[in-house]
Amino acid sequence: MKQHPLKTERSQVSSSTGGITWDVLIAGGGPAGAAAGLHAARLGLKALIIEKDRHPRFHIGESMLPQTSRALRRLGIEPLIQALPHVPKYGASFALGNETSLQDFEFRTGLIPEDSRTLSIERAPFDKVLLNSAAAAGASVMEGHRIRRIHRLEAGRVELVLxxxxxxxxxxxxxxxxxxxxxxxxxxxxxxxxxxxPDFKRVAFFNHFTGVARRPGVKGGYPLAVMCDEGWFWLIPLNEEKTSIGFVMNGRDAKRIPVDYPHALDWLIQKCPLVREQTREALSPETNRVTADFSYSCRPFAGPGFFLLGDAATFIDPIFSTGVCMGLMSALKAVDLLAGARAGRCSWPSAYREYDRYISSSSSAFFDLAHLYYRHAFRELFLAGTGPLQIHRAVISLLTGNVFPRPCWAIRWRVELFKLFVRLQPFFPLASRRPRFALLDAG
Structure with missing residues (x-):
């Protein structure tokens, strides 16, 4: 696919756009919106991307799945992304907060042989490259424009007031x-x-740190998830110096933190032995960022006049870093179906139905794992790192993003068996028992 050079000046669209009828209006210039605009423009569609902020801007969601790299290759911009400062990612590590040993999962050991490498990267330059690439391909971009409301939403007749x-x-x-x-x-x-x-009402505290300890070699690039009863920490290496650290916890437990939210992350780190040791010589800003982390769904995901991309369709707990992957894959699928229906290769109702199934079947696999992740029985089995009938390899394949348009049968039946094992674990130990770790009760 032809590579488009990075543009330092994006197309700016004046108020004269009010007289143009676009083939596709795109609300949002993050990864999903930029990918949709890029793909649509290359298919010859008149695309307008409307973004309320101006890039570059800060955003979390910095750890990518291998499926993300495949989407970037299809978009033809992987070399541009690889040229940015980043950390190669060949797997991920998990641990309990009161333990010192880590369980590593290498993507190459998944059940389905796929790409085993992806990356972790700061979102500000990543998102900027995507949006610039969309503009370079011919999409029009309006930054600094907030959508006040949808005035009309019908097939062939959409009106937005900005x-x-x-x-x-x-x-x-x-x-x-x-x-x-x-x-x-x-x-x-x-x-x-x-x-x-209702099961995913959470709060996240996060910041960028320097000087965080890392292991040597490729495992130094593994994101680390550190688990406790109240939630989990993420530690994501972003470049040679910078590491993203955050803590996701139940909203009810967050009310028990004895410090104000802008200072919560440092307090939480000091309560967790493993993360405290990792950050012993680290530096960070005095205050952390805070966001509500509520999972939700907005079904139907497509209908007369609209397709919902990425987080606008459904937001999954961030534990398995699915956000950008879902955004890019949904953008490619939506534009393909839209272009096909416009060309008469399928009807609009069938395009909407196919897209709705696509988002539902792919996201449900991630939701299933996220539900299990907060159960201690899951953690005991997961941290064992192995199991019968290659079950652990099926779980690793899900962690690579191998869910589109839905996980294959070889993965699905093994994951269902794993879910059964999770239900049995509290009564019939199938993996070694591990002491629970309650961070808020730690000394």
Whole structure:
């Protein structure tokens, strides 16, 4: 596929766009929206990306799955991403917060032989390259414009009202809307279809650190998840100096933290022996960032006039780093179906149904693992690192993002068996017992 050079100046679109009818309006210029605009432009569609911020801007979601690399290759921009400062990622590590040993999982040992390498990277330059590449391919980009409301949402007739930083509101029109608004869930709120999942109401505290200890060799690039009863830490190497660290916990438990939220992360780190040791010589800003981390779904994921991409469709607990992968894969699928329906290769209703199934079947595999992850029985089995009938290899394949359009049968039946083992573990130990670690009760 032809490579497009990085543009330092993105296409800026004036208020005159109000008189243009676009083939596709894209709400959001993050990875999902930029990928949709890039792919649509290369297929000859008139695409307008509307982004409320100006890039580069800070964002978490910095650890990629191997499936993400395959999506970047299809978009033709993997060399541009590889040229940015990053850390190669060949696997991931997991541990309990009161232990010193780590359990490593190498992607190459998955059940389905696929790419075994991906990367971890700061999102600001990553997202900027994607958006610049969309503009280079011919998509129009409006940065600094917030979508006030959806005025009309019908197949072939979509109207959005934008708040312009330069004057009066702007109305833009298009045939279809690709909602890549992330957790803003533009269409979900408009149609009142957003449903928060009650088991995943969490809070995340996070920041970038320097001087965090790393292991030598390729395992020094493994993201580390450190688990406790209340939640889990992530430690993600981003480049030679910088490491992203965060803690995701139940919202009810967060209320028990005896310090204010902007200082919570340092307090939590000091309560966890493993993370405290990793960060003994690390430096970070005095205050941390905070976000509500509520998982939700906005089904249907497609319908007359719209497709929901990535987090605008559904947000999964971040434990398995699925966000960017879901965003890119959903963008490619939505644009393919949209282009096919426009060309008469399929009907619009069948395109909507196929897309809805695609998002449902691929995301449900991640949701299943996320549900299990917070159970101590899962952690005991998972940290054993092996099991009968290659079950552990099937789980590793899910961790690489091998779920599109749905996990294959060889993975599905093994994961179902693993779920059965998780239910049995509290009563009939199938893996060694491990002491629970309650971080808030630690001395």
């Amino acid at each position: 708040a312009s930083p330069e004057g009066p509101d702007i109305t833009v029109r298009g045939d279809h809307l690709l909602d890549a608004s992330g957790q803003g869930t533009l269409v979900g709120h408009h149609l009142r279809t957003r449903r928060t999942l």
